[in-house]
Amino acid sequence: MNAKKNAIVATCLAAILVFSPLTGYAQATTFSGEAVALKASALGISLSLSDTGPLPSSGGNLSTSVASVNVAGLASAEALKSTASGSGTSSQSQSHAANVSLLGGLVSAAVVKSNSSATCSGSTASTSGNAQIVNLVAAGQSIVVSNPTLPFPCQEALASSSTSRRAHRVETPDR
DSSP, rough: OHHHHHHHHHHHHHHHHHHHHHHHHHOOOEEEEEEEEEEETTEEEEEEEOOOOOOOOOEEEEEEEEEEEEETHHHHHEEEEEEEEETTEEEEEEEEEEEEEEEGGGGEEEEEEEEEEEETTTEEEEEEEEEEEEEEEEEEEEOOHHHHHOSEEEEEEEEEETTTTEEEEEEEEEE
């Protein structure tokens, strides 16, 4: 009788071990993203304003705003707003800043904003992003920016699908 019980228990344990990996592959999409309207670093000091912080892996919506800021005349901006969200199969991040002035006005812009998104569909991912800089002036010279790819710190939206074991990221310039 004990031998029969042991055989049944062993068979059940073997079945659990054999079929348990199948349930591990049916995982949901996870999310990541963060938006920062103004980020600066100099002399070992870092500053992040209107920073949503990281999006939880379960998704959701994060939003933050700052009416205006002036950091010792080195960086100033108004109407800073950032949002990050993730649901379904996509993540998005947006940031905006107005009347941006850097280095005491050496560099300025009327508006700086960016949008980015990442979407996963099965094992296929797609990303998109854009940035807009209005009335950019550097050292007194107007600069027309039609497709900004400036080497500034970047904002990112990340969507990864556990089933595809891939992660994709899009980066667009911060404001």
